[in-house]
Amino acid sequence: MLRSLQILIILVITSFCGHGQGIYSVERIKSNSGSGDFAPVFVNDSIVFCSRRAERKAKNTLTNLYSSRIHENGDLKDQRLLTGIFLSENHDGPISYASGTQTIAFSRNLEDTTDSRRKVLPVGIFIASYENGQWTEPIPFPYNSLDFSNAHPALSPDGKMLVYSSTQPGGYGASDLYVSWYLNGEWTTPDNLGPEVNTEGSELFPSWQSNGRLYFSTDGRKGFGGLDIWYTRFDDSWVSPKLLDEPVNSSGDDFGITADKFHVTGYFSSSRNGIDEIFRFHYQKPVIASCDTMKTEEKCVTFFENGPAELDTVPYIGYVWEFHDGTRIAGDTASFCFQGPGSYPVRLLVTDTLEGYKEALKAEYVHDIFPDLPSTIECSVDSLERSCTFSVLNLDEKTFPIREYYWEFSDGHVCVGKKAYYKVPDEDEPYVRLSVYARSADDSVETTYCVVRKLE
Amino acid sequence: MRVLVGCIALFFLLPDVLSAQEIPSREENIPYLVTFGARASKNMGDDDYTQIFFFVIPKTHNKPIYIRVFDPGTGGDVDEKQGTFDTRVRFSIYGGDGCISNKDARKADPTGEYKSGNLLDQRTFGNEADYDNKWYTFGPFNPSSGELSNKYGGYVFKVIAQGISGDDGNLYKYFLSVEKDANKAVEGGNAFTFEYSFRLHASHKQISHVYPFVDSKVITVRQSNFDWDSDGNIRVISKARKGDLVATSGDDNWAASSLNIRDEEKNSSMDVQFIKSDEDMDNNNVVFYMTNQYGEYLPFYSLPIGGVPKYKYSIGTR
Numbered sequence: 001m002l003r004s005l006q007i008l009i010i011l012v013i014t015s016f017c018g019h020g021q022g023i024y025s026v027e028r029i030k031s032n033s034g035s036g037d038f039a040p041v042f043v044n045d046s047i048v049f050c051s052r053r054a055e056r057k058a059k060n061t062l063t064n065l066y067s068s069r070i071h072e073n074g075d076l077k078d079q080r081l082l083t084g085i086f087l088s089e090n091h092d093g094p095i096s097y098a099s100g101t102q103t104i105a106f107s108r109n110l111e112d113t114t115d116s117r118r119k120v121l122p123v124g125i126f127i128a129s130y131e132n133g134q135w136t137e138p139i140p141f142p143y144n145s146l147d148f149s150n151a152h153p154a155l156s157p158d159g160k161m162l163v164y165s166s167t168q169p170g171g172y173g174a175s176d177l178y179v180s181w182y183l184n185g186e187w188t189t190p191d192n193l194g195p196e197v198n199t200e201g202s203e204l205f206p207s208w209q210s211n212g213r214l215y216f217s218t219d220g221r222k223g224f225g226g227l228d229i230w231y232t233r234f235d236d237s238w239v240s241p242k243l244l245d246e247p248v249n250s251s252g253d254d255f256g257i258t259a260d261k262f263h264v265t266g267y268f269s270s271s272r273n274g275i276d277e278i279f280r281f282h283y284q285k286p287v288i289a290s291c292d293t294m295k296t297e298e299k300c301v302t303f304f305e306n307g308p309a310e311l312d313t314v315p316y317i318g319y320v321w322e323f324h325d326g327t328r329i330a331g332d333t334a335s336f337c338f339q340g341p342g343s344y345p346v347r348l349l350v351t352d353t354l355e356g357y358k359e360a361l362k363a364e365y366v367h368d369i370f371p372d373l374p375s376t377i378e379c380s381v382d383s384l385e386r387s388c389t390f391s392v393l394n395l396d397e398k399t400f401p402i403r404e405y406y407w408e409f410s411d412g413h414v415c416v417g418k419k420a421y422y423k424v425p426d427e428d429e430p431y432v433r434l435s436v437y438a439r440s441a442d443d444s445v446e447t448t449y450c451v452v453r454k455l456e
Numbered sequence: 457m458r459v460l461v462g463c464i465a466l467f468f469l470l471p472d473v474l475s476a477q478e479i480p481s482r483e484e485n486i487p488y489l490v491t492f493g494a495r496a497s498k499n500m501g502d503d504d505y506t507q508i509f510f511f512v513i514p515k516t517h518n519k520p521i522y523i524r525v526f527d528p529g530t531g532g533d534v535d536e537k538q539g540t541f542d543t544r545v546r547f548s549i550y551g552g553d554g555c556i557s558n559k560d561a562r563k564a565d566p567t568g569e570y571k572s573g574n575l576l577d578q579r580t581f582g583n584e585a586d587y588d589n590k591w592y593t594f595g596p597f598n599p600s601s602g603e604l605s606n607k608y609g610g611y612v613f614k615v616i617a618q619g620i621s622g623d624d625g626n627l628y629k630y631f632l633s634v635e636k637d638a639n640k641a642v643e644g645g646n647a648f649t650f651e652y653s654f655r656l657h658a659s660h661k662q663i664s665h666v667y668p669f670v671d672s673k674v675i676t677v678r679q680s681n682f683d684w685d686s687d688g689n690i691r692v693i694s695k696a697r698k699g700d701l702v703a704t705s706g707d708d709n710w711a712a713s714s715l716n717i718r719d720e721e722k723n724s725s726m727d728v729q730f731i732k733s734d735e736d737m738d739n740n741n742v743v744f745y746m747t748n749q750y751g752e753y754l755p756f757y758s759l760p761i762g763g764v765p766k767y768k769y770s771i772g773t774r
Contacts (some may be wrong), residue, residue, distance in 0.1 A: 306772035307698055316689075317699060348771055354689060354699075354731045355663060365771035 024283045026247040028273070031068075031076050038269035038276040039094035039205065039256035040076075043067070043104075047076055047258075047267060049278060050093035055081055063091040065106070074265065074280045085128055085135050090121060094152060094256065096207070101159030102130040107151040110144060123149040125164055143180065143190055150178075154206035154214070162187065163206045163214060172198040173220055177206055196238045202227075205255040209263075212421055216241075217255035225251035229268065233421070248281055263413055283414055299369055300337040303346060318351040320359055338369045404437035410455075430455040477641040479509065479630040480654065481758040486664045488534070488629060488655040490741045493543030493622030499708030500536070501683040501741025505619035506566040507653050510556055510755075511632045513599040513611040514644035520596030521645075522636050523549060523615060526629040528592045531583030536625030536655075536739055543622025546580040549594050550614040555603035561614060562753055564651035564680075564745040573603060573614060580620060593636050608755075609646070625741065627655055650753035651745040656687065656730060658738045664730040666744060667760035670694075672722045674748045679728070680712040681705050682743035688733035696720035698767040725760035 036052035048067050055064055065086045068076035086092055090109030097104050109121040124144030128135045144150055145168065152165040160182045167175045176198040178190035192198060201220020204227065208214055212234070217227040221243070228249045230241040248254060252272035259266030265282050303321055321334035324344045329336065338344055348363040407415040409432050411425035424430050433452045480486035489509075492502040513521055527534045530543040548571070555561065555573030563570065577594050581587060594615075602611030615630065631639040632647060652666050670677065681690060684705040692700045696718045703713035730742065746754040 302774050304772050304774070305698075306770040307696075307767070346771060348769055350769065352699075354691060355729070356661065362769035363771050367773065 024248070024281050026279050026281045027074070029075050029267070029278050029280050031079065032277040034275065036276040037278050040267035040269065040278050041095055041097060041207075041256075041258045042260060042266075043095070043097045044099070045070065048082065048095050048097075049076070049267075049269075051079075052276075062089075063093055065093040065095060074282065076267075076278065085138050091123070094205075096153045096155045098155040098157055098159035100157050103155060103159040104128050104130075104135070105141070105153035105155050105162060105164075106138075107153065108138075110146060112146055114146075122146055123151040125150045125153045125162075127153075141180075142187055149175075152205050154208050154216075156208045157210045161208070163193070163208070163216075164190075165202075165204050165206065165216075166190070173200040174202045175204060177203045177216060193232075193238050196240055197232055205257075207257060209259065210261065210423070215244075215257050217253070224249045224254075226271065227253040227255045229254050229257055261413070263415065283416075299340070300335060301367060302333055302335045303348075303365075303367075304333045305348065305363075316352060316354040318353070320349040320351065322347040322349060338367075341369050343368050402436050404435075406435040406437070408433045408435070424455045477632040477645050477647065477758070478639065479632070479647045479758045483667070483760060483764055484665050484758060485657075485662060486652075486654045486666075487657055488627035489617070490536070490625050490627050490653050490655045491545055491617045491619050492536075492625045492741075493530070493545070493619040495621065496538065496543075496619070496623035496625070497708075499683060500538070500623075500625055501685075501743065502619070502625070502653050503682050503710075503743050504564075504566055507617045507649070508561070508566065508570065508651070509615045509617075509630060509647055509649045510608070511602075511613045511615065511630075512605075512608050512646045512648070513602055513613070513632075513642055515604070515610050517599050517610070517642055517644065519599075519634060521599055521613075521642055522593050522595035522597070522633045523613065524591045524593045524631040524633050524639065525587075526591050526631070527587065527589055528579075528626075528628055529581040529584040529587050530622065530624045530626040531585070532588035534589060534627050536627065536741075538623045538625070541583040541622070541624050543624035543626060544580050544582045544620045545626045546578060546616075546618050546620050547594070548578040548616045548618070549576045549597070550574060550616070551576050551597065551602040551611075553603055555614045556605050556608060556612040557603060562650055564753055566616075566618070571616060574601070576601060576613075581626075582622075591631070591639070593633075596636065608648075610644075625655075625739075647758045648755040650755060651743065652756055653741065653743045656732065656737075656740045656742060658736050658740075660688070660732045660734055660736050662732065665764075666728045666730075666756045667725040667758075667764070668728065668746045668754040668756050669725050669761045670717055670721050670723070670754065674717050674722065674754075676714050676716050676749045677726075677746050677754065678712055678714045678748075679703075679744070679746045680710055682710050683708055684711070684742050685737065685740050686733075687737050687740050689729075689731045691729045691731060692726055693729065693767050694718075694721045694726045694765045695724060695768055697726070698769070724762045725757065725765050727760070727765045 033051055033053040038050050040047045040049040046067050046069060048065055050063050051066050052063050065082040066079050067082055068079040071077045088108055092108050093106055095104055095106040105125055105127045107123050108126055110124045112118045112121060125141035126138035127141060128138040141150060148166060148168040150164055150166045154163045162180045163177055165175045166178050171192060172195055177193045179193060180190045181188045199218060199220025201218055203216055203218045206214055206216040213231050215229055215231045217229050219227050223243050224246065229244045232241040233239050248268060250270055250272040252270050254268065254270045257266060257268035267278055267280050269276055269278050305319060319332060321329045323336055323346060344367045346365045346367055347361060349359040350362040351358045405416065405418050407420040409422060409425050410427050410430045413422055415422060431452055431454045489507055490502060491507045492500050492505050494505045511523060525547055528547060530545060531541040550573035552574030558569050558572035560568035560570045561572050576597060599611045602613045605612050632642050632645050634640050634642055656664055679702050682705055686704065686706050690702050690704050692702055692715060700715055703711040705711035748754060
């Protein structure tokens with residue numbers, strides 16, 4: 001597989017909101033060429049991707065860019081070679097697209113006018129805009145160099161931030177991620193993302209998500225094998241990356257991920273089958289049988305013997321109820337108030353004066369007190385003021401593990417995870433709905449709760 | 457075929473411990489069966505001077521069996537003396553057709569053709585020192601000389617103990633054995649009666665039990681007890697019944713009361729507990745039987761079908 005920055009060029013635009021165990025499915029798209037297809041990117045309603053397929057029109061078998069229509073079944077149909085500014089006599093792609101400024105950035109081999117016999121050409125980044133119905137002539141990124149490669153551009157949605165992979169000297173590994181800001185009409189001097197993100201391995205294929213999360217692939221961290229997809233976020237500094245779960249990541253190379261604006265469906269590339277191919281992922285929305293508004297579980301409970309007491313003549317049988325803290329209550333029923341969430345054992349001791357025994361343990365029970373499930377969804381604006389961090393309050397996960405958080409926004413955007421990073425949907429009555437899937441500590445009880453918060 | 461299936465199901469419900477074929481069994485905690493001489497006053501605790509027991513031999517058992525009687529005579533330390541011992545009790549062993557299938561055999565009262573079947577052996581005991589505190593053995597019997605009954609799970613033998621004369625109380629036990637001179641249980645065997653006449657413990661700390669089997673057609677049961685002498689409480693429990701007190705009799709009279717059967721109780725045994733009062737009482741004998749809504753008598757198995765029933769407590773919340 002050729003993934004060296006000396007030869008390849010790649011890009012990705014956006015990524016998906018969150019990740020969660022086992023709630024999204026992955027399938028290989030049927031229209032892979034078999035020659036190596038990778039780095040898909042949403043460009044408006046189409047997908048642009050790289051392919052090494054033989055192309056007569058391109059007069060080469062190098063990496064070229066293709067566009068495709070998304071079929072209703074998720075396959076990529078009507079694939080066609082991108083020509084014009086996107087086609088050169090060297091490797092072209094991958095591409096990145098900033099919807100906010102209708103700007104593209106893509107990788108391409110540089111031309112060494114000083115040495116026409118040079119066989120291995122470094123890669124550089126080129127940027128173009130869509131103006132007056134056509135693409136402008138690509139402008140080289142000012143920090144391209146014949147001494148090293150800059151590739152895999154990732155434009156932020158507003159087009160003001162460019163993260164890319166570079167082999168320039170002074171990095172932490174074979175290739176590192178760098179960032180440059182578009183300020184006052186110029187690109188700032190690139191900064192290395194630092195050791196929080198970069199490793200001694202290769203960091204490749206960065207892609208921005210609209211909520212501010214940056215996805216990239218690396219072989220320098222312990223994952224599932226080969227290149228794995230990780231994500232980070234810039235919050236004054238770059239936060240420690242997190243690994244995407246299977247089935248997106250695999251033992252092969254997994255890279256170049258993109259998602260639709262709702263983050264329900266997306267594409268990525270992987271060599272899990274021995275050759276670079278494009279895969280589609282799709283969120284499997286959990287089935288919620290009954291979704292009540294989140295509520296506070298009753299902490300005061302009355303316990304009783306569950307048998308047909310009203311039918312029996314039991315004047316000689318007495319009950320003593322024993323609780324976790326040593327409290328003992330005598331009587332047919334016992335009311336007890338628990339301090340907080342948890343799984344509490346309750347024991348029923350029976351005294352039978354007819355049979356002559358006292359306090360024989362006859363029944364045990366574990367009562368689960370659910371936590372005060374989130375009555376409040378908090379939205380705190382992050383430092384970049386582009387989106388909110390949504391979180392819930394009053395969850396005690398030690399005593400009552402929440403297995404899944406599922407955020408649905410009024411514009412259809414979904415996120416999975418303890419927190420959701422997203423902007424307030426630009427709608428008349430925006431809202432976010434959080435569904436929580438929880439199990440009791442002993443795994444015996446599974447519940448679902450949800451709550452809706454209107455967003456201003 | 458339906459009967460056969462039901463019988464097989466019943467057979468598999470037998471408890472794991474099948475060696476306790478002493479009658480009364482350990483689970484029943486009844487010290488002795490009792491039969492009085494025909495001239496005894498009924499306030500001694502025997503309403504009809506007759507006790508009928510049935511022994512079931514599994515069809516798979518093909519070796520001779522013995523029915524042993526402990527202390528069959530009336531005399532000595534075990535039995536209840538009224539003046540001088542002058543009582544004679546006859547033990548009769550029946551098998552063959554009609555032994556159990558004759559409806560008169562499945563009643564509490566010894567009337568009609570309750571001696572149905574083939575008389576296989578018979579012996580009458582009086583005040584004989586030879587068998588005082590000792591075992592007397594009837595048999596050997598070929599299992600197939602009993603009456604084959606799918607309903608009851610094998611070959612059935614019937615033993616009728618009947619007070620012929622005198623007014624003393626004969627206290628005795630049975631054992632269904634594969635050996636003549638030792639108590640060695642018939643594997644898979646059992647014993648039952650439709651009316652129990654038994655001696656209670658003297659100690660108030662003891663609780664005796666009988667275990668009626670409730671089949672699927674039972675909707676209500678009516679219990680009847682005789683000459684309880686107001687010696688405490690009689691309580692019925694089951695796996696779905698934590699305890700129902702039933703009507704109890706005084707001296708020389710009957711008491712009866714009914715219980716509705718719950719679905720969970722069908723095809724299982726109930727536990728009728730004889731819980732004595734706080735004071736010890738000697739020589740209290742009692743008679744007990746149960747009928748269903750059709751007036752049919754429920755069998756009391758020495759080894760309760762399905763095991764000794766226990767009420768299963770559970771905890772509910774609100």
